[in-house]
Amino acid sequence: MSFTKVNQDPSGFVKKGRTEIQLEVDQIGKRHFLLKFLCEKKRGGFGMLMETIHSLGLHIHDATITTFNGKFLNILKIES
Secondary structure (H helix, E strand, O other): OOOOOOOOOOOEEEEEEEEEEEEEEOOOOOOEEEEEEEEEEOHHHHHHHHHHHHHOOOOEEEEEEEOOOOOEEEEEEEEE
């Protein structure tokens, strides 16, 4: 597994080269979270997100995925 250093500006966007990622996490219960993840559509990106969530020992209970303007919006209900 490799990691790339990213910079985050005050708007909440993470910039890595030309890719912008917006991430929001809200706690909705003692062990439940809502993860909102907006990023550019890239081949393999969703799979990498799922692998990362699984490697952290988290479980996805519900997922809504929407595409628009070449971007993905993933809204995931996660249990820790």
